[in-house]
Amino acid sequence: MMQQQGMGQLDDLYMEIILDHYKSPRNKADLSHLSDENLHENPSCGDSIKLEVLVGEDGRIASVRFDGHGCAISTASASLMSERFAGKTPDEARELIGVFLNVLRGEEPAETLEEWGDLAVLGGVVQFPMRVKCATLAWHALEKALEG
Numbered sequence: 296m297m298q299q300q301g302m303g304q305l306d307d308l309y310m311e312i313i314l315d316h317y318k319s320p321r322n323k324a325d326l327s328h329l330s331d332e333n334l335h336e337n338p339s340c341g342d343s344i345k346l347e348v349l350v351g352e353d354g355r356i357a358s359v360r361f362d363g364h365g366c367a368i369s370t371a372s373a374s375l376m377s378e379r380f381a382g383k384t385p386d387e388a389r390e391l392i393g394v395f396l397n398v399l400r401g402e403e404p405a406e407t408l409e410e411w412g413d414l415a416v417l418g419g420v421v422q423f424p425m426r427v428k429c430a431t432l433a434w435h436a437l438e439k440a441l442e443g
Contacts, residue, residue, distance in 0.1 A: 309416040312375075316413075317367040322377035326362040334363075335436040337428045342369040346436040348380075356380045356388060361433060368417075368426050373433035375414045385441050392438050399427050 326333070326345040336343040342365030351357040359377040364370075376395075380388050397403040398418055405418030420430040 309419060312413050312416045313367055313371040316371035316374035320361075320370050320374040322358060322360045322374065324360040324362060326360065333436075333440075335432060335439070337365070337369070337432050339425075339428060340366060340369075342366060342429055342432055344369070344373055344433055344436050346373075346433065346440050348437065348440045350385070354384060356383050356385065359437060361436075365432070366429050368420060369429040369432055372417055372430045375417065376433050376437065379411070379414060380437070389438065389441055392434050392441075395434055396431060399431050 324347075326347055329345050329347060333345045333347075334343055335346070342363070344361050344363035344365065347360045349357045349360070359380050361373045361377060363373070365373075379391065383391070394403065394407060395414075395417075398405055398407050399421055401421050405415075405421055408415040408418040417430050420426050
């Protein structure tokens with residue numbers, strides 16, 4: 296019984312983090328200056344995102360900003376992701392993106408994200424296959440942005 300209560304509290308905390316990032320997304324900005332070539336969409340639910348990566352003179356990511364609309368999971372994922380990459384090199388970012396996508400595809404255990412702070416809440420999405428595309432949309436957009 297105690298374990299169930301603990302899981303309920305953890306689920307409540309996870310939902311609280313997701314809703315916080317949905318209602319007050321970090322690094323959301325007007326990116327209307329970007330062309331529609333930068334628009335990434337999830338046709339199954341209508342989520343869409345534009346993403347901009349600003350790299351400093353030191354070659355490290357200064358910031359990741361996004362704009363768009365989507366469900367709570369999509370928006371929270373973009374918000375949480377945008378906080379994770381400041382100060383990383385593009386190579387470090389690509390490695391982290393790979394780990395995250397592997398977790399959401401079920402190829403690595405969700406516990407892999409436990410050391411990622413609040414981003415760990417997204418590990419639970421793997422239990423809901425229809426929501427995985429929502430959670431990974433921004434990550435695929437970042438991956439594409441780092442290619443260019």
